[in-house]
Amino acid sequence: MARPPNVIILVITLQTLKTSAYPSGNVQASCASMEPNHNVSAQSSQAPYSLEVSNTTYSIGENITVTLRSPAGTIFKGFMIQAREVKGSTPLGTFIISSLDVQTLTCTTSASAVSHTSRINKTSIVVTWVPPSSHTSNIEIRATVVQDEYKYWKDIRSPKLTHSGTGGFQLLAPAFSQLLFSTSALIFVLLKL
Numbered sequence: 001m002a003r004p005p006n007v008i009i010l011v012i013t014l015q016t017l018k019t020s021a022y023p024s025g026n027v028q029a030s031c032a033s034m035e036p037n038h039n040v041s042a043q044s045s046q047a048p049y050s051l052e053v054s055n056t057t058y059s060i061g062e063n064i065t066v067t068l069r070s071p072a073g074t075i076f077k078g079f080m081i082q083a084r085e086v087k088g089s090t091p092l093g094t095f096i097i098s099s100l101d102v103q104t105l106t107c108t109t110s111a112s113a114v115s116h117t118s119r120i121n122k123t124s125i126v127v128t129w130v131p132p133s134s135h136t137s138n139i140e141i142r143a144t145v146v147q148d149e150y151k152y153w154k155d156i157r158s159p160k161l162t163h164s165g166t167g168g169f170q171l172l173a174p175a176f177s178q179l180l181f182s183t184s185a186l187i188f189v190l191l192k193l
Contacts, residue, residue: 028106050070076146079114080115082112091107095128144156
């Protein structure tokens, strides 16, 4: 039995939509897996892209610059970046963007991931990661990078970020020191009376 032409057109249209995935980068559906919906598997070869961080330690109140780049100049069209515990699967912290090529995504919380806004060719992007206020474990920045509709690399990782444990105290230390000095001076004055 022959299929009606509009059923065939519908199937072709749906398949095209599925393999086109998310050209606008609005990929919340991929937050957990960090996999594009392209009906192909990730490349198993070494990725021609790298994730660089401005510091390998982090503390509360200290932003980390994250750069996704292609050292060889290989273009990419899409990406997703998250920060996760080294052996974790939950996005942590928030991202700040400063380019029209990048948008924030709400995966676990607002701005907990970033992705592309279009499939325009790119060789690098820069974002800022803000650590969570109550997290002290080792963290990695992770990326999935889409070179084209049929070729992507998953699980590209930055160097490990180690919590330095000093951010919050550094912010309070000057005030605490001043309070201690003032109290000591007051006690000294009272003792002289």
